[in-house]
Amino acid sequence: MKTYERVKRVADFFAGQSLGFTTEADLLLLLEKELGHTEILDRPIPQGQGVSWQAIAPHSIYHICASNLDVSAQTSLLLGLLLGSELIFKCPAVGLPQFESMAMAAATTFGKPITILKTHDSKLMQAADAVIAFGTDETVVKIKNQLFPHQRFLSYGHKISVGLVLPNTSTRALAERAALEIAAHEQLGCLSPQAYLCPDFDEALRFAEMLAEVLDHLEKTLPSAPRSFETEAVIFEARQRALLRGNRLWGASEKKPWTVVLRHDGFLEAGPGNRFIQVIPGSDWSSILKPWKGKLSSLAISDERRVESLLPSALELGFSRVCTLGKLQQPSLLWRHDGRPRLADLVTWLSIEHDDT
């Protein structure tokens, strides 16, 4: 199947999914930006100086899925289908039911076998051309040690995203946008905000109060998903820990399914997700983030006009994406996950050199 045919089928199959790609044009743009040409997977494309390149998609890709998010596995499925590779997914033992049924439907639509594993198969992994793993640093090292040097390996570690509420920008509309990006994917993804930093203390208090109001209201229109005992326990413990550090909480004593913490201690913690958001006052916001360098994914800024001036700080802290507050969960199709291209890192290249002499 040629690339364009795959593009059409992928666009049809994923229509209506919020994966940042909506049309054939989007997918073609992604191919062009990442690989240089929309047909480069099908034929050699001249590059100048008598050289042509053809991109070679991996014959098979072994994916190790995260156990907390369907959406990352869905994106892996989309990209794998776009490349036309054979796909193997190692899912968590507890399963990713929504993703698994999507993968089975894709196998029928695309006429390609898609393997879903519940236990890790190191032989299958070692036979794959490429391996994509989501996991802790420890997990990633373990997997890497099992691979051969010729295998391409993409790993995505745990990262957090944060928002920056600049002075005089905190409106109810901003809080409403923030609440939506907090609620998306139960706040478990790397693009989920864990905290909003407010250089101005009074504004931090106002923003925390507004967030509490809008999160409470959101429960009526977009209620929290049911939670397991373990999830509730982790939220309970995070609330207790926040109180222990002398912080002010909204939502906890009222037994609400959301939590806002105004962190007087100026300390950013990895929250438990599930609508647990920290508002951190402090003019030196980059110092608050310094301990998280290397673990920062996206920075959302409340005032788009200030993006340029904040880029040096964002770069220094190691963010791989800067966007407008409210857009954290809607990355562009050209987003580079953890700062790396999503297709280009998977392919290899055939160079054809013509003798012009």
Added chain:
Amino acid sequence: MENIIIQAIRNDLSEEEFSQTALSLLRWQAELNPTYQNFLKSSGLRGNELNNWADFPALPVAAFKLGSVTTFSPAEAEFVFETSGTTGKSTGRHYMKNGRCYERSLELGFKRFMPDLSRHRWISLVPSFSSRPHSSLAYMLQHLSTIIPESRSMESVTDGDFIIDQDKLLLLLNEAQQSSQPVALFATSFSLAQMAEHLLKRGISLRLPLGTVVFDTGGYKGKHRELAPADLLNLLEISLGVPRGQVWNEYGMTELSSQGYGKLADGLHRFPPWIRVRLLDPATGAEVAEGEKGLLHFYDLANVHSVMAVGTLDTGLRKGDAIRLLGRVLGAPERGCSLPFEL
């Protein structure tokens, strides 16, 4: 306050006496323990306005990692017990002004729940207190050895790093096998597993004398893969010839001064009357009904100079007068599409 608590630590403590003493102690701690006082303040509570011990929230165990949890200057502590934690994690400290309440609680609790071990030969796979002066477990065994006659000659075969001298252990166990004196073997779960696997690897299967007791203090701490209780019991039965009903398990924490005891095969632990266990629904903070899973919150009178109310991430359910432990809730999920997967 310490003398009042010493008086209260007794096996016939009534419900009413517990309630009154607990309320006095918690109010006293709310006044003198700055960490607990601040925690109550953040929670919108004042100790002197609470009229029931169960209305006092439990201080999360994390508090012991963040700073000192004391009603006195930590510099005056006679003992500082440290949590072993897992590799790379910070250590918690329980500052003890003295050992009076801890020792009384241990002595009465041990004698209440454990069979009489005064005629047993005591062998320990727990390092000595002199080699681990910040281990509450090592201290516990040292103290037991001062109150139980035969335990005074307790033989320890483990160094300060929990490395077992397997040859010396085998010598002692062989000697024990040939005598009629039963053994009381004290060890963490990982040491028991290491010992049993080592014996079996060498093809050794012992038959220790009738009445031998294994006292499992729990914990794998990343030193051995975690075994299901049934698997550990199996290993002990095959390697030592100790029947399942003779293996006891102790539930203890560095942050507490009292312990729970139970037979490993039953999976049920009982606690003495001066420590109460509340099982809470994390979603509501309310106590769960009997048979329902809850988070374990302890109210331990023997924690006189630190904090009586300690909240954990351990889970369990109540079954009559006992608690079935169900393990610890894993910590906060990692961010970024990345919970660890099972390799």
